[in-house]
Amino acid sequence: MAKLVDAQSSGGCAFGRAGSSPALGTQKEAPFRGLFFFACNLYSTQPILPSPIVQPMRLLCFTGLLAFTCSVHAQTTAIPDPHFEQALIDLGFDWGEPDGMAQNLFLESIIMLDIPNLGIEDLTGIESCTSLERLYCQDNNISFIDLSNNPYLWRLYISGNQLDSLDLSGHVYLEYVTCHANNLSHLDIEGCPAIETLFTRNNPLGSLDVSGCSNLRGLYCNSNELSALNVNANPALEGLHCSNNQLASLNIDNHPHLENLSCSNNLLTSLSLHSSPELEELDCANNALTCLNLNPGSALSLETEDDKFMAQGNPELYCVSIFNPESAGQYLSSFFDNQVTFATDCGDDCGIVSAGPFMGNSNPKVVATWDLLGRPTEIRTSVLLLQRLDNGQVRKVHFSN
Numbered sequence: 001m002a003k004l005v006d007a008q009s010s011g012g013c014a015f016g017r018a019g020s021s022p023a024l025g026t027q028k029e030a031p032f033r034g035l036f037f038f039a040c041n042l043y044s045t046q047p048i049l050p051s052p053i054v055q056p057m058r059l060l061c062f063t064g065l066l067a068f069t070c071s072v073h074a075q076t077t078a079i080p081d082p083h084f085e086q087a088l089i090d091l092g093f094d095w096g097e098p099d100g101m102a103q104n105l106f107l108e109s110i111i112m113l114d115i116p117n118l119g120i121e122d123l124t125g126i127e128s129c130t131s132l133e134r135l136y137c138q139d140n141n142i143s144f145i146d147l148s149n150n151p152y153l154w155r156l157y158i159s160g161n162q163l164d165s166l167d168l169s170g171h172v173y174l175e176y177v178t179c180h181a182n183n184l185s186h187l188d189i190e191g192c193p194a195i196e197t198l199f200t201r202n203n204p205l206g207s208l209d210v211s212g213c214s215n216l217r218g219l220y221c222n223s224n225e226l227s228a229l230n231v232n233a234n235p236a237l238e239g240l241h242c243s244n245n246q247l248a249s250l251n252i253d254n255h256p257h258l259e260n261l262s263c264s265n266n267l268l269t270s271l272s273l274h275s276s277p278e279l280e281e282l283d284c285a286n287n288a289l290t291c292l293n294l295n296p297g298s299a300l301s302l303e304t305e306d307d308k309f310m311a312q313g314n315p316e317l318y319c320v321s322i323f324n325p326e327s328a329g330q331y332l333s334s335f336f337d338n339q340v341t342f343a344t345d346c347g348d349d350c351g352i353v354s355a356g357p358f359m360g361n362s363n364p365k366v367v368a369t370w371d372l373l374g375r376p377t378e379i380r381t382s383v384l385l386l387q388r389l390d391n392g393q394v395r396k397v398h399f400s401n
Contacts, residue, residue, distance in 0.1 A: 286313035
């Protein structure tokens, strides 16, 4: 604590820290020392008014200046991480050498902090940056951060750190968050309706609740440890990347603006994209799909070779519902396993149809029969076959003897 040091007999005074040398204190006290010297000089000036009037005025003036100076000097925030404080100094929000503190007057004026890859471990002190809107602190060694006192934050880059938990709840202005490549097992984004883009990939997240993010347009949660993902409350989604998780189901029934979907390397058994007419890219490879519905005529231009479409690695997928089965069979066969065929409607149940004994006729009429490699074949018993019906459906059948 700074204190007033006894003056010389001439009436001068000095200001500094107890035990510091010289008594003038640190560089950060320079503005306040000037005020003290000014007050001391006034106090030692030969009076020009009667003493009974001057003495109380001098005392009042000096006491006021002392109280003001000490009050301003006391408005500091601890900055224990020297790398963080050095960054503040380099950005002009602090000065001198790192000494573990910074003036609130300057911290409160900060709107953006761009401090990536500086070896920062502790962002204690950021709570005084109450006007902060943009924080770029990626690729440091931060293991904890408290952003509860930064209500105006709308852009956060905190990827590539060592966080195991991140609480962003109640940040109503937050629009963009990248927190991938941490050690996150918990992420709280409740009460963040403005979030449009969220990157959580490469974290051990076992659950992710995005139900409060009604404006979410891009979700990148691939390579987490998610066993479930509910995006029903996110109809504005344009991009969903949830590959390399443990998802057994994924409901995309309410996403008319979805343009790209990556859900490969999960445990999905069915996938229906009938409500996503703007879909352009799809990667559903390496799942356990038995049903894939691409109807009704999405913008997925499956008739061109340039489409980003991957569906291999689904050995139980035999039929794909699509609006243009002939063209799809011609142009898309290389993107599927060999057993896949295409039809306008594979039916609601993509399981095997037990046809019973072969009776020679069927209703509706069968117009084509293939084996599992898609080769035309005659009716055979005791093997699994694919049949296209005259109503556009394709069914899997197994005729008994």
